[in-house]
Amino acid sequence: MKTFLRFWYDFIVGDDWTIAAGVVIALAVTALLAHHGMESGWWLLPLAVAVGLSVSVLRATRRSD
């Protein structure tokens, strides 16, 4: 069971769990904004991707320095 869960964790979440967490939070905030009538909140997800990917990549390079 542990191996099975580990496999799916590695498969979907991968090396950096903060990316997955960031995507879930960004989607939830976007949905919340849209629910409150702000349908023009399309910019939030690209912004979250830019910040999340940059932080994750730069942190990985610091670890391997």
Added chain:
Amino acid sequence: MRSTFLFLAAFLACSVEMVEALTIVLAVGVTRGWRSTLLGAGAASLALATIVAALGPALTAIPIDALRLVVGGLLLIFGLQWLRKAILRAGGFKALHDEAAIFEHERQAAAQAGTDVRAGMDWYSFTVAFKGVLLEGLEVAFIVLTFGSTQKNVALAALAAATAFVVILAVGLVVHAPLSRVPENTMKFAVGVMLTTFGIFWGAEGAGVKWPGNDASIIGVLAFVLLLSTGLVAVLRQRHARTAVLSS
């Protein structure tokens, strides 16, 4: 336009995974014989086809907004992981995938493994080939299902995967060696960019957001993701060069 992207992304993703699976199958087949190896690879392909055939229609029955939100989120997480690895490899901070080295490693492991022949089958060859094809193929099945169901066109995504399967298999049969010249990282980079683009677009749409220009904004999102990724590669290359100078 969406159909072209769908076909291209599924084709590229499947090609990359097929190259990796082919390396394992070739190493085991060349070292221990083809019968059990091909049976293992065939059984895994059948299992993957069953997964796609069973889950495809089930996914298309889910309401489109909920599907786009969940699938968009999953694609975005998945795409960002591919992109992250491809950026680190292109920037020199992660070793490039070396199919020739992997082939040699698998070949040595296959040569040293004991012989377990029951019912006329070499179970080592069967198991390694089955596991290799199934694990590499699961990513393809995931992409085919998510892309296909969100576009209500699982058949087109499956066709792209089948085309890649035939192309890579044909090249493998001709070359009869690991496909080490395939620009694997470039292909993974391209797939990562496409998955991330569709993940952003569908995820936001599923969350209830209206994109300016509707479908046409996919091009804008694609350009944004491409610019961000190439920019990060440039920063990493500079940093890598600086580290190399400092350490020499």
